[in-house]
Structures are given as C-alpha cells and as structure tokens.
Amino acid sequence: MREALAFFSAPLLWPQLTLASGLLCCLASGMSRGVTGAASRTLGVVSLLVALWMLLFTGRGPGGPLVSLDGLGAAWQILFNVGALPVFLSLDEDDEVPASLLLGVCLGAGLLAASASLLMVFIGLELLSLPAYLLVARLPSASAPPHEASVKYFFSGALASCLFLLGMAFHYASSGSLALAPAPGIMGAAGLALMGSAALFKLGAAPFHFWLPDVYESSAPALAGFLSTSVKSAALFLLMRLASLGPDSALSAALPWIGALTALYGSLLALRQVRLQRLFAYSSVSHAGIMVLGVGAWAAQGCDPAAAAPLFFYGLVYLCMSNGAFLFIRLSGLSQRGDAAGYGTMRAAPAALFAVLLLSLAGIPPTGGFLAKLLIFWEAVKAGLYLPVAVAALASLVGLGYYLGLIRDMYFDEPKWRSPETETGAVPVLLWVCAAGAALLGVLPWVLKSYLERLFL
Amino acid sequence: MTGFALIFALLLVGASVAAFTAAGWLLGPRPEHEGDAELPYETGVRPASEPGWGLAALYWRYAVLFVAFDVDLALLLPWALNRPVLDLNLMVSVTLFVGLLGFMLLYFWRKGTLECR
Numbered sequence: 211m212r213e214a215l216a217f218f219s220a221p222l223l224w225p226q227l228t229l230a231s232g233l234l235c236c237l238a239s240g241m242s243r244g245v246t247g248a249a250s251r252t253l254g255v256v257s258l259l260v261a262l263w264m265l266l267f268t269g270r271g272p273g274g275p276l277v278s279l280d281g282l283g284a285a286w287q288i289l290f291n292v293g294a295l296p297v298f299l300s301l302d303e304d305d306e307v308p309a310s311l312l313l314g315v316c317l318g319a320g321l322l323a324a325s326a327s328l329l330m331v332f333i334g335l336e337l338l339s340l341p342a343y344l345l346v347a348r349l350p351s352a353s354a355p356p357h358e359a360s361v362k363y364f365f366s367g368a369l370a371s372c373l374f375l376l377g378m379a380f381h382y383a384s385s386g387s388l389a390l391a392p393a394p395g396i397m398g399a400a401g402l403a404l405m406g407s408a409a410l411f412k413l414g415a416a417p418f419h420f421w422l423p424d425v426y427e428s429s430a431p432a433l434a435g436f437l438s439t440s441v442k443s444a445a446l447f448l449l450m451r452l453a454s455l456g457p458d459s460a461l462s463a464a465l466p467w468i469g470a471l472t473a474l475y476g477s478l479l480a481l482r483q484v485r486l487q488r489l490f491a492y493s494s495v496s497h498a499g500i501m502v503l504g505v506g507a508w509a510a511q512g513c514d515p516a517a518a519a520p521l522f523f524y525g526l527v528y529l530c531m532s533n534g535a536f537l538f539i540r541l542s543g544l545s546q547r548g549d550a551a552g553y554g555t556m557r558a559a560p561a562a563l564f565a566v567l568l569l570s571l572a573g574i575p576p577t578g579g580f581l582a583k584l585l586i587f588w589e590a591v592k593a594g595l596y597l598p599v600a601v602a603a604l605a606s607l608v609g610l611g612y613y614l615g616l617i618r619d620m621y622f623d624e625p626k627w628r629s630p631e632t633e634t635g636a637v638p639v640l641l642w643v644c645a646a647g648a649a650l651l652g653v654l655p656w657v658l659k660s661y662l663e664r665l666f667l
Numbered sequence: 668m669t670g671f672a673l674i675f676a677l678l679l680v681g682a683s684v685a686a687f688t689a690a691g692w693l694l695g696p697r698p699e700h701e702g703d704a705e706l707p708y709e710t711g712v713r714p715a716s717e718p719g720w721g722l723a724a725l726y727w728r729y730a731v732l733f734v735a736f737d738v739d740l741a742l743l744l745p746w747a748l749n750r751p752v753l754d755l756n757l758m759v760s761v762t763l764f765v766g767l768l769g770f771m772l773l774y775f776w777r778k779g780t781l782e783c784r
Contacts, residue, residue, distance in 0.1 A: 234770065241777040396670040 222273040225261035225287060226320040232257025233313040240306035250306035254298045254313055258291045261320070275389075278326035282515045286447045289525045290319040293440035296533045296644070299636040300432040300540065308348055312436070314341035319444040328378050328388045328405075331448065335374065338444055339367045339412070342437065349430040351487065353545065359428030366421035370411035377404030392455050399459050406452050406461040412445035415502050416472040419495045423479075426491035432637075434487060435536030438494040439529045446501050446525065453505055454513035465506030466590065470598035472499030473605035480612050484547050489612060490535050493571060496605055497528055503595075503602050504586040510593035520585035526658075527570070527578035527651050534567040534644030541637050550616055552625025560638070563645040565617050570648035572613035573606050578651030728780055739768060 235257075236250040265284050272278040294316050301308055318338030325331045347360035378388065380401030385393035393401060407418065414422035426434040453462045476496030483489035504521045511517060541560055544550055554561040570579035583606060590599045651658075706713070746753070746761050775781060 234767075237770075237774050241774060400670070 221267075221269045222271075222277055222279045222324055224264045224268050225291075226317060226324065228257050228261045228264060229313055229317040229320060233310055233317060236306045236310040236313060240310070245306075247301065247304040247306060247309070250309035251298055251301050254309040255295065257313065258294060258298065258316065261316075262288060262291050272326060273324075274326075276327045276330045277324050279324045280515060282447075282450070282518055283323035285518075285522050286443060286525075287320055287323050289443040289522070289529060290316055290323070290440045292526075293443065293529045293533065294436055296537060296640050297432040297436040299640055300537065303349075308345065311341035311345050311348065315345070315436075315441065319440060319447075322444055323447060326390055328381060328390060331390070331451070332371075332374060332378065335408075335412075335448065336371065338441065339371070342441055343367060345433055346425055346429050346437075349433045351428055351430050351434075354428035359425045362421050363425045366411065366418075370408040370418075373404050373411065374408035377401040377406075377408065380404060390451060390455065399456065399461075402452060402456050402459050403461045403464075406449065406465075409445050409449040409452060410468065410502070413442055413449060413498050413502065414445075414495050415468055415498055416475045416495065419472065419476070419498075422495060423488050423491040426494065427485060427488045431487065431536040431540035432533075434491070435533040438491075438532045438536070439525075442494070442498060442501075443525045443529070446498075446505065446521070449502070449505050450508065450513075450518065450521070453509040457509045457513045462506065462509035465509060466503050466593075466595045466598040467506075469499045469501070469503030469506055470601035470605070472496070472502060473602045474499070474608070477605040477608040481608065483612075486539055486544055486547055486550070487536075489547060490532070490539070493535075493609070493612075494532060496609060497532070497571075499605065500524070500583060500586055500602055501528075503590055503598055506598070507586070507590035507593040507595055510595065511589070517589070520582070520589050523651075523655065523658075524582040524586055527582040527648060530644045530647035530651065531567055531571050531579055534563070534641055534648060535571065537637055537641045537644060538564045538567065541633060541641055547616070547619070548626070550619045551623035552620070554620040556625055560641065561620050563641050565620065566645045566649050568613045568617055570652070572610050576652045578648045578655075581652045581655060732775065732780065736768065736772075739764075 232253055236253050239245045239249045239253065265287055268279065268284065270279055270281065270284070294312060298309065298312060303309075315338050318334050318336070318341070320334075321337060322331055322334030325334055343360055343364040346363050347357050350356065350359075378401065380397050381393045382388055382401075384395050384397035384401060385391065392398070411418040426437065429437065449465075453459075453465065456462060473496045476492045476494070476499055480489050480492035480496065483492060501521065501524055504524060508518060508521060538560060539545075542553065542557070542564075544553065554565075566577070570577035573579045573583045575581075587599050587603065590602075742764070743761075746757075
C-alpha cells in the first residue's frame, strides 16, 4: 500500500497516465456545452502521440508488485497506439463518447503491456474489452442490425473473461501467487491452457472465432480496422506472455497447430463471402492464425524476448494492411464483393492503393506482407514445425483466390454501377499512408531498425 | 487424490445428476397442465406480468450507476475505519480515487443521467 504514490510517479506508467489524463480531458470537454467532437478527437490524437513519444524514455524493469515493463511491453504499446490513430483521425461524431471509449481501450492495452501480475493483466483486459463492446454499438456500419453484434461481442467476451478467471484460480492454486511466473504441476498447466484460450478467444483463433465476423461486419469500417489491429495485437501480446510462462507447456505445444488450422479455416471461409467487410473479417481470422503460429514457433525456441521481432514486424505490417483495407471500404462505400467490378476504371488512385494492400495481404513479394509471412514461416521451420508451416502456406495459397480475385474484378470487369463521390479529408491521406507502409516495409524494413533497437533495449 | 482423478470424479457426479434428471423426464409421468400448474408457485399472488419483459434502458442506467458507486463503498469503508493510522501516501491516493468518482458523478449529472423523468 505504501507504494501507492510510487505507482503513480513511476516513469514506467507515464504513457498510461497520459492516456488516462487524455480520457478525463475528453470527458470533461463533453461536459461544457459549446465543445464539439473535434476537440475530443484532437485530445485523443495528441495523447496517443505524447504516449508514443514517452515510450522512448520510460524506464525498464519492475515497478512494484503489479507493474513491470520490458522491451516487449514497450514495443507492443507502439502497436496499440499507432493502430488506434486511423480510427481517431477518421471519426466524424459530434460528441466525445467514441473518442473517450477508444482512449479507454488504448489505456487497457497499455496496462496489459506493463503488468507483472495476473490481477493487473485481468484489469487491463477488462478495461480493453468493455469500451470495445460499447464502441461496436456506438459506431455501427450502415447496414448493421442495431446492437446485435455488440451483444454477441459482449457475451463471447464475458465467456473469455470467465475462462481467464478460472485459469487464474488454477494458477493461484498451483503456485500460491498471482505473479506472472511459471506455476508448477498439472494445475498450473491447466490454468495456463484456460488463460491461453481466453487470449485465443480475444484473438479470434479457430475454434473461438465465431463472434468475430459478425462483429467486424457490423462495425463501422474504421472501427473494424482498429479492432483487427490494436485489440488483436493486445490479445497477441497476452498470448505471448502466457506462452513465455511455459515454453514447454501443453498450451505452447498446441499453438502451432491452432495457428495453422485457423489460417486455413479463415482463408477457406473468406473464399465464400459476398460482403466485403465480412471477407476481410475472415481474412483477419486467417492472419491471426499466422500470428498464433508465430507465437508457437517463438515458444518452441524458448521465448527469447529479442526473438519476438518477427512477430512485432508482422503486427506492424498487418496494422498497415488491415487498417488500409477497412479504410478503403469506408472511402469507396463498396459493400458487396461484386460492387468492386470496374472500380479501377472509375477511381484510379484509391483502386491502385487498394490493389497494393491486397497484394500485401496476399503475401506477394516485394510487399511487407510477404516479408512478414516469410519471417514467421522461417522461425517456424527453424523450430522444426514443418507440417504446420505447410498448412499455413496452403492457407496463404487459398488466400490468393480472394485477394487477387478482387484485383481482377476491379481492373478487368465492366463497371455495373456508379460509385459515389469519394470523400476528402483525413481518410484518403490515411489510405495513402497505410498502402505506403504495407509496400515500403517489404523493401525497406531496416528503416525501423534504429528506433526498434532503442525500444527493445 | 491427483488433480485428474478429482476432475474425473466431478465429471462423474455431474454426468450422473444429468442422467437422473433426464431419466425422470423420459420415464416419469408427464404432468397435466391445467389451472395454475405452469406457474412457479401454484399458491399465492399471481404474477403481474411475464418474466421475460424488457427493462427500459433508463432503468439500467440507474442500476449500473448504483452498482458502480455502491461497490466503491467496499473500499472506502475500511479506509474510513483505519483513517487514524494511514500515512500521507495512502491519503493522497484515496483522495485521487474519490476525486475520480466525483468527476464521473459530475459527468453523469451534466449529461442528464440523474434527472427524473
């Protein structure tokens, strides 16, 4: 209890404190009558950027019984915060509620990244999830039935929380402590498996993916991009933390196969989708599978924090690709897969950017998506996981069917309808940035090197 | 008893309870539904409405607000009882905590959540 003040003054938590103050300022701005949503958006973006900047000189190491920050936690906070920028910049609500909820999600993810105890992990996980359920209800897509997806998300999330709590109880029963440390015996392994399935739930890995397509389809496109990048990378981080508690546990041994089968399942189901947002939801399931395979390979090699760089790179490239694809849906107003026919002849620039993003999602060289996938597969091969890699590669091959199919539709089909006028403002710029990121990370990955080295230290 | 044996024993107990419940339903006589037989209690005051009616969101707001502020008492009560022996650190953090609660109350008040309609 005496550490209470030290807890707040610890430089470790400065980014989180920045986000919390931003959140309070957002709510306060909503209390005065004349202030619009633009003020809260600006507050949100500024606090995210300041939090990112602070990450450079927050300390590393333990900060009391609940909090500790290592290079991995610091690096993943970049993913959470950068992944949230597009949705902030493309909000057009006139009140402060969405911006506050988004900051709440980022704050929860930040606490998750800096936790040294399962209690703190759980608090972070809940703080991350509860605003996300509300956001799905608050920012629905145009055709969504009201609140249905949000309620589905809530119930499946509640189930995941229950699994996590049960796992925590087993962990405590086995080790007598809630610290993030290995727990011995069969109870410890069972606890780890239960907590791991909660993380897989949040990540949307098969067979825990059933809520995901409905939720992504019914959210506004920019929000779906946020859920598939920031929120998913938080779940991925949790899975990595849990896997590093037991690199040779049953959970870690199952991860490569769960990942490979998820990748295949997501790809196969995406083939059949008619609605674009649902297609990209299944594509996101498939990419989550490759990330899980990466965690499995990382665990099989002993969970060395420095060896997590391929996973971080995959997260960063996927951040560009997924946010970009969903922003394109928002920008173009396309909802059905057939609507894309002839889009390339009508709107050349967005179509070209979308084509770059699709090539990267499909993993065609020399894009970032190719390099990211290659690094993960390489790690898995080094760990001797030949069969899971073969299955995941098959999944990528199936993925070509719908990614390249969309490109063919855009450029080689006759337009069937007039697309609406594209909007101006932040969204086209963000689309450019995302496509450039997805393309350039493949050819110039070393631009990140010095920044990342400073962070991982 | 090892962990697995315990789990299997619990599973066995659960399965047998389920089996007996199912057997009673399958083999036993079917009840004849007449009068108040379908009500949870056959005697007493008849229920005023169906149990599955929707609660207005207005009511939920009060309920959630009540729970949020009620649970905090569980923290504040031990603090109040131990106040004489607490140090400055803890006093400041509790003040911060109460300040946050007060801020949220102010927010709900300004948003009109507390108005009676």
